[in-house]
Amino acid sequence: MSFKRFIPKLLRNQRGNVALITALLLVPMVFAIGFGIDYSRAMRLKTRLNAAADAAALAAVTAPMMQNNNSSAETAATNMFNAQVAGLSGLVFNSATDLTVTVTTTGTLNTGRSVVVTYHAASTNMFSGVLGAATLPISGSSQSDATRAPYINFYLVLDTSPSMLLPSTSDGLNKIRTATSTSYLSSGCAFACHVQNPHLDNIYVRDSSGKDIYLDTSGKWWAVTRVNSGNIYANDASGTEIKVGTTTTGQYADGFWLTRNYGALYGGSSLSLRLDAEEDAAQGLIPFAQTMATNNHVTYKLQLFSFGYGAPSALTTSMTDVASLTTASVPDLAALQTNYYKNNCPTSSVCNSDQSTEFATMFTSMNSTITTPGDGTTSSTPQAVMFIVTDGMSDESLSGSRNNRELRSSHLSQCTTIKNRGIRIAILYTEYLPESLTGDSWSQSYVAPYLPNIEPALKSCASTGSDGQPLYYKVTTDQSITDALTTLFALTVEAAHLTK
Numbered sequence: 224m225s226f227k228r229f230i231p232k233l234l235r236n237q238r239g240n241v242a243l244i245t246a247l248l249l250v251p252m253v254f255a256i257g258f259g260i261d262y263s264r265a266m267r268l269k270t271r272l273n274a275a276a277d278a279a280a281l282a283a284v285t286a287p288m289m290q291n292n293n294s295s296a297e298t299a300a301t302n303m304f305n306a307q308v309a310g311l312s313g314l315v316f317n318s319a320t321d322l323t324v325t326v327t328t329t330g331t332l333n334t335g336r337s338v339v340v341t342y343h344a345a346s347t348n349m350f351s352g353v354l355g356a357a358t359l360p361i362s363g364s365s366q367s368d369a370t371r372a373p374y375i376n377f378y379l380v381l382d383t384s385p386s387m388l389l390p391s392t393s394d395g396l397n398k399i400r401t402a403t404s405t406s407y408l409s410s411g412c413a414f415a416c417h418v419q420n421p422h423l424d425n426i427y428v429r430d431s432s433g434k435d436i437y438l439d440t441s442g443k444w445w446a447v448t449r450v451n452s453g454n455i456y457a458n459d460a461s462g463t464e465i466k467v468g469t470t471t472t473g474q475y476a477d478g479f480w481l482t483r484n485y486g487a488l489y490g491g492s493s494l495s496l497r498l499d500a501e502e503d504a505a506q507g508l509i510p511f512a513q514t515m516a517t518n519n520h521v522t523y524k525l526q527l528f529s530f531g532y533g534a535p536s537a538l539t540t541s542m543t544d545v546a547s548l549t550t551a552s553v554p555d556l557a558a559l560q561t562n563y564y565k566n567n568c569p570t571s572s573v574c575n576s577d578q579s580t581e582f583a584t585m586f587t588s589m590n591s592t593i594t595t596p597g598d599g600t601t602s603s604t605p606q607a608v609m610f611i612v613t614d615g616m617s618d619e620s621l622s623g624s625r626n627n628r629e630l631r632s633s634h635l636s637q638c639t640t641i642k643n644r645g646i647r648i649a650i651l652y653t654e655y656l657p658e659s660l661t662g663d664s665w666s667q668s669y670v671a672p673y674l675p676n677i678e679p680a681l682k683s684c685a686s687t688g689s690d691g692q693p694l695y696y697k698v699t700t701d702q703s704i705t706d707a708l709t710t711l712f713a714l715t716v717e718a719a720h721l722t723k
Contacts, residue, residue: 526543
């Protein structure tokens, strides 16, 4: 058979083609499977090494490490990376040549640190014979930036004006309104006003049988049975009617007394006011600040102030290391409340139309009180932060006119003056809700329309945090003022973070 005739015959013969094709395809199939397995192993190792790089970068900027020099930080990062990758199967890595840790000082005050961790390694191949390579290269990096926690003096300014005498829960608001609802004031009063002559303001506190509650000169309360010729009578424990006082001695129970003694009249417990929640928050801030100071290896100092009618009062005598404070360092705010002669009049001879939230006076006084802050790098040059806890409603005389609304441009100018001195302002807003004004026609006309303006004004007064947002937090009825205050406190403290 000639060669020319053999070739066409061979091409027409299909026996054995399947085996030939399979043989030809087997090589790339084995290569693909082997590469897939080895590539997956390499990616798993890369994930582990990336995590190690993150841990190493953060190890160099922990609060304790920020107090050490850059060389110590580099060692800490290197040791952390090596500890994380030790024993990883299939890893080809030499720390001396394959790991680079770069630590640099940042910030105008040299209080910052930037750390870059870069690694190069390889993953051993199980199919090196097929792939023609013993390893697959892997690499990655991580960067962290942090600012050394500064030493800070905190000035905690608590709004203790009468508007903070609102129950802190919806249940409390409903209970005090119901208890003070009479024919004289059908909607009752949500505010726990502390006044010597509550009947002049149509506030009547009565027991479940409808008897007015009278407080004798010792503070003991009585359910009044009758009033005759200026004398007040009530039944003693045996049921005998006795004289317990006169209309010119002692006083009738007010809304403030009601919240403290609600359980005695109606069962249950007393009603917590926002003033009480402020006190709890200040007490809760102390151990939180102590923990933060310990963790950040710095000193935080704290002094408490209150404001309302007149100049702010220092509730603690001096700026004190929080490590030396206890919850008992916070005074009883309720005991410090002024017992007004009547609504609008702090005393029988001083009537100020209830202008009792003097922000302008507070800002002026605090700006004078707060010493010029330092950069926070040492305990002798602390930064300064003024915390304000308030419902944000000013009620005071400005330029000869009454201002009973949100912070005005003159207030915000005062905020700017304070901030320009390098003092940060952080504000916790205890939301002023419209329902608290139910039944008060004056407040409905002159306060309620301005409530939506409170929040933006407070935000404008607050300083800007490291995230570009105001150092501001809002808490409303039924929410925890303590949690909100500690959250706001934490926002003022710089923390380490990964940037890449």
